[in-house]
Amino acid sequence: MGKTADLTVVQKMTIDTLHKEGKTQNVIAKEAGCSQSSVSKHINREAKGRKRCGRKKCTSNRDNRTLERIVKQNPFQNVGEIHKDASRTITHRRMQDVGFSCHIPCVKPLLNxxxxxxxxxxxxxxxxxxxxxxxxxxxxxxxxxxxxxxxxxxxxxxxxxxxxxxxxxxxxxxxxxxxxxxxxxxxxxxxxxxxxxxxxxxxxxxxxxxxxxxxxxxxxxxxxxxxxxxxxxxxxxxxxxxxxxxxxxxxxxxxxxxxxxxxxxxxxxxxxxxxxxxxxxxxxxxxx
The missing domain is CATH 3.30.420.10 (Ribonuclease H-like superfamily/Ribonuclease H)
Structure with missing residues (x-):
């Protein structure tokens, strides 16, 4: 079986619309002017979500959990004090991934x-x-x-x-x-x-x-x-x-x-x- 041709933008929009309407893949293929396998691949790809591009993360899940624990124990540390093996940029990104954001603490006088x-x-x-x-x-x-x-x-x-x-x-x-x-x-x-x-x-x-x-x-x-x-x-x-x-x-x-x-x-x-x-x-x- 040969390689399926890439779909045009119009064909993808047609497939998405007809799929939402509950049409079968054969009907969708005829309307979109492509093969049934192309329709199937496009629908499955959209359902699963496209794979992320770019470099693989250099931190493991264990590293991320450790970072999360460190931030929770001392939330007033800055990124420069937290990062060790990874760069400041990567540390900052991982902190954002686990739901933390960086802010400058507002200094207020202690009043009785x-x-x-x-x-x-x-x-x-x-x-x-x-x-x-x-x-x-x-x-x-x-x-x-x-x-x-x-x-x-x-x-x-x-x-x-x-x-x-x-x-x-x-x-x-x-x-x-x-x-x-x-x-x-x-x-x-x-x-x-x-x-x-x-x-x-x-x-x-x-x-x-x-x-x-x-x-x-x-x-x-x-x-x-x-x-x-x-x-x-x-x-x-x-x-x-x-x-x-x-x-x-x-x-x-x-x-x-x-x-x-x-x-x-x-x-x-x-x-x-x-x-x-x-x-x-x-x-x-x-x-x-």
Whole structure:
């Protein structure tokens, strides 16, 4: 018996349609203009599904079960930590085959019940604040530098000033005295530039240098109101997102004007949207 000729697309469609209608293979063969054996092979092939093409899997079922067990035991491992003999790509594919997907874990601060209650009370108190009101708040965000670059007793400071404020880098440990010096020589001039004679509110976290009695006295002496701030609440501070913008947009260039930092304005505008999720979550961490 000779080799059966390949079927055309039209013949395959005809066979599929007539087969669904319950026609016999002989009738289908006549209608499709092919042999009965071609009809039979096509129907059987469609029923079983075509064999997969490509390379044979380099992992066995036992390997896949082992991988599944490892992922279940420690779901926070990344692909690089899991793969051994197989490549990262193969490990990732096998993980997908057994129903796992890779995600970057969302880091949230650990809050106790008292902190959640304070966050909830704070959010309820600020829920009616508008974006215009939040624009009068000077938001402070601190990032720890390296104390190994301490130069004698002084704080080496460099600034980047624009229409949105100032960026101050301190290479020393920031105690209350250093913090007040930064406020005096950088924050006050920036506030004058931004607000002139208009009132503003200063926001700061609860680090020791900021919550020190001497620092509180400094703010009172200068007539600057300080925004009460709940502990462990990075999701309420839009400047946390600013660091991501800085890394992506300003890695190789210094900002020259307010236009280059226009995304900061959108972060300030997000403040009213940050409050509602805190209330819904009853003070627990939010997506921000």
């Amino acid at each position: 019940n008292r902190q959640c209650q304070k966050r909830l009370a704070w959010a309820k108190d600020k829920k009616d604040w508008t974006a215009a009101e939040w624009s009068k708040v000077i938001l402070e965000e601190a990032r720890r530098g390296t104390e190994s670059m301490l130069l004698e007793v002084q704080c080496k400071v460099s600034t980047v000033s624009d229409g949105l404020g100032c960026h101050v880098i301190c290479w020393s440990k920031v105690n209350a005295a250093v913090y007040q010096d930064v406020l005096e020589h950088f924050v006050l001039p920036a506030a004058d530039q931004l607000y002139g004679d208009a009132d503003f509110i200063f926001q700061q976290d609860l680090a020791p240098a900021r919550s020190a009695k001497a620092t509180s006295t400094w703010f009172k002496d200068h007539g600057i109101p300080v925004l009460n701030w709940p502990a462990n609440s990075p999701d309420l501070n839009p400047t946390e997102n600013l660091w991501g913008i800085v890394k992506r947009k300003m890695r190789y260039a210094r900002p020259n004007n307010a236009e280059e930092l226009k995304q900061c304005h959108r972060l300030i505008d997000s403040m009213p949207r940050r409050i509602a999720p805190v209330i819904r979550a009853k003070g627990a961490p939010t997506k921000y």
